[in-house]
Amino acid sequence: MFGRELMYIFTHKSISLTGTGLLLGILLFETFSTSRAWCNSLCPSGGALSLIGTKRLWHIKMNKERCIYCSRCNDACPYYIDPMKLATEEDFDWTKCDNCGLCRDVCPKGAISYVIGRRK
Ligand code: SF4
Ligand code: SF4
Structure with missing residues (x-):
């Protein structure tokens, strides 16, 4: 949309x-909702990619034996998904x-690594 607006300015010398x-x-x-709310909830392309993403074979996995529950992974996740949920595999939003x-x-x-294969 931004690119289209720029083109509109150059070609029509005005804005849409x-x-x-x-x-x-x-x-x-x-700005006033959660970060990446547009990408996560409303963008059609993002929605389609998210659905495809749930079936991906290359994904992250947590080794529960290694985890010390420090929650650094949760703090680092840009989507606030709480990767610590991988420890229990409950409610992790793929x-x-x-x-x-x-x-990772x-x-x-x-404790978190990439693995190849279907999620269990
Ligand atoms: S998986 Fe997350 S909570 Fe567990 S040790 Fe690693 S950073 Fe800490
Ligand atoms: S930080 Fe981890 S859980 Fe969050 S999006 Fe990236 S890979 Fe996924």
Whole structure:
């Protein structure tokens, strides 16, 4: 949408009120709601990718034996999914996890790793 607005400015020497209004609306929504609310909840592309993501074969996994429950992984997750839920495998929202690996990177015990295969 931003690119389209830029093109509109160059080609028509004006702005589209609808497009600019939508962009501002999204910015306000992102500012005053939870982080990445648009990507997580409303964007059609994000929704489709999330659904595909639930079936991915390359995903993160936690080794419960190594976890010391320090919650650094929870703090690092940009989507607030709480990767510690992987320890109990309850309520972990696979539709929001994008495999970024930040939880894995901060874990002091190497308890989170990538694995290949279907989730159990
Ligand atoms: S891989 Fe990224 S998105 Fe998924 S739980 Fe870890 S930090 Fe969150
Ligand atoms: S960062 Fe590692 S050790 Fe700490 S709670 Fe998360 S998985 Fe467990």
